[in-house]
Amino acid sequence: MPFLLSIVLVAVGLYIRLGILETPVFSKLVAENRIERTPILAVIREHPKEILLSAFARMAEQAPFYIFTAFIFSYGIGALHVSRDFLLTAVLSASVLSFFSIPFFGHLSDRIGRKNMYMIGAAVTGLFGFVYFGMLNTASEPVIFLAIVLSLIPHDMMYGPQAALIAESFSGRLRYSGSSLGYQLASVIAGGPAPLIATWLFGTYQTSTAIAAYIALCAVLTLIATAMMTDYTGRAIDNR
Template identity: 30%
Template sequence: MLVGVGLFVRLSLEESPEFAAVKAQNTVDRLPVVEVFRECGGRVVLMAGGILSAGVAFTLASVYSLEYARTGLQLDKDTMIAVLLPATLVIIVCVPLAGKLADRFGNRRVFLAGAVSLIVLPFVWPALLQTREYWLMLLGFTLLFIGYSANYGVVPAYFSQVFPARLRFTGMSIGFTVGLIAGNAFSPDIATYLLHTTGGWLGIAVYMAAMSVVSVTAACSSGRRATHRARHAIRFRTIRLRAWPTTAPHRSIDCRTSYRT
């Protein structure tokens, strides 16, 4: 059913003007994967780094917390699930809200706000879990998921500006996949090792915060590349607009107002 709904939504959407222009100019690459690594290898790495904070936070909160409840808190998994499930409802509300805020304040600000919060919240979340009080544990998960939603909710819109239109889908797919593998696949094992080595949750919190620092750094570097690309596109559109005949020469168009980092 979900596949059918997703297919219906996708077929109902029109291509963006940039993709339509690439198709009209017949500049679609036959082997986009090769071109991505040839032209945009660094950008793929930046996107993979940018998604680390969200991947690590979500995986440890939704998966590893069940094991941590048993080994670190001496709680049964049913108790932790009873805390975790209501908290996940926050994501359903906050991800669309993050998109709405990004439309108003810019993708960059919302993404970085979420990533920076995930530097601090890993120290708050386990501390609240240590209380073993239901409402305080629920508060810990809720705060973490709010930061995660702000960070993750604007990833496609933020990083889409990093890649040229003809390589955008492939570049984002590779960067997204590499980042999720690095963040999601290995984080439970790393957290388990840190817990057994340090004997407490502090090592896990430092690990989560460090991954968020990587994401902030990658996002800032990606933002500079996206801004450069946007300014180049603005100059190109301005030249085209000036060269195109118009019946209203007195009317000026400021293309810069349509782009926000």
């Protein structure tokens, strides 16, 4: 049933996408016949640094996200002894909150700078990992619920400005390909392995502090990568 209902989401997404005009930058490239014929090869050749920085900038967003939304089920059931339905309700509640917090932090990044907002989010994420597991380990269901609901806010502080921060790192004719490569590379090195790494850390060290330290390490990598990126907030990018 969820799979069949997803067809409705595909239809809604397609309707929205077909109703969105191309960006002025891309329309200008089309008019001037400056479309890159082999964008993947070109962006790897011209923007290797930006691809890698984009991927590592997502470490603190991707890895903790999958710990907070996937690993929490095995940890909650096995270590905290709470029900799966309880955990699912908490994660869904966090997702509802994200519906508002993601656009809010995106808007805030327009005010204080995408890079500044992103680095604040990474720093908060690095610290929140310890707070998160401290709250979970109280074994109090209200506290556990609150920890899970709050867990996506540090993530949203980065996810709100992330699309613009990454996309603006690439020139217009290579923006889509470059953004996609950097974005998806992070899924390979950060998002995908995160629940497995968290499981291994907990099984090896028998303490959630090891997982919190892993989250902090991801945050440090993100801070370094983001510090090396250029912030184009409020700057013209038409000629790039």
